[in-house]
Amino acid sequence: PIYESQIEFYNGIAYPYGYVNTPEGLRLDFNAIKEGIKRGAKHIFYNNYNNPTGASSPVEEMECLAKLVVENDMFLISDDAYFDTLYDGTPKSIASLPGMYERTLTMYTFSKKFAMTGWRLGGAIGPEEIIEQITRLNVNMESCTTHFVQYAGVAGLNAPKSETQEILDRLQGRRDILVKILNGIEGVEAHMPEAGFYVFPKITDLLQKLGFNDGEEFRKMVLKETGVSFCGRHHFGRPLESETDSYIRLAFSGIGKDDLQEGMNLFRNWIDSNTK
Template structure:
């Protein structure tokens, strides 16, 4: 399985699929969603792309599980696929601005470091040093503290599975998909101010 939900949310370069490599197209099923590239979150429209015999089996299970995707959603998907990509390009530019704004503020915040991703609309800042300055050991305590003091909400590394043995760095996840740049500046500015007091 190749989960390619974020395949088209790429800031620089050309997206690459595992199916581009010899011997892999015939043994790979790509999972794709319309929710990212076409901003159709909630429409519940996606696709499985792969060898005919596998897709036929998936189709039999799917028909018995959920019957089918309703008619107007299917037509919306067709329109999205056949339509111009101008809006997608605009969306990527908007996401890039949000990403760059958030990264600039976060990397200028005491005790926080974040790398620049080339895809998706999430950031995974390392908050280990900020937590140490607060005397916190649990990232969930940090999340609650920041939420209580600033109103800034995010998930933590722990929301994505149990940390591995020996994993010592603490991370949070911020999404910048459903928030405008001025709100990012305001929210992360409050967080920066809160953590700057720690110096």
């Protein structure tokens, strides 16, 4: 979901923050977060194991964010959709940090770990008064999740870890191929995603080399002439005033290695034939 548009739909005021490109990967822009707090923000949406960037907060970064929440008496909504798609290490919830359990609403979905996208099964953990309101709205909006989906969710929870690990292993293989190909294209810079199934490469230099001033024009041209589809940065909220670089998001979730290789060959050949 695009939090910015959701907030504005309900007449709230959004103070978006982004990520900073570092040698270690994309990291939270704490200057923007602090500015939002200064301007009156009361809640923070936090999507660790992030879509679209694939970024994962180191413990120090998570602790810094938690400190800001506690010190400013805020409430945090933790979107943990990709919690179980961390490739290396053990995922950590910000709600586990001191002072954060009572200040956090954790949202989870079965879509990612169990490959149940479209079945719309998920859950939330948080303070009782928040969960009561979610329950009241949910009962009136949809009554309950349809039964066969509930049974599928139970089957997923009871499945041996090897089954879901196999999914993650397949994704990791695709990830490694995609990042290697992207970083072999002049003008493209792709960090290795730490979680999820998206790559978020910077294409600023590539656009300049190809003579594009608009990333959306580039995206549509590639789709039309190669059939290769990806999202632009603007699909994930309005670009911030401080942003100067261009990014795209490529997904490797629903595509096999052979098709992935074929698509990227088409993409790379198109770039070569259009280089000025």
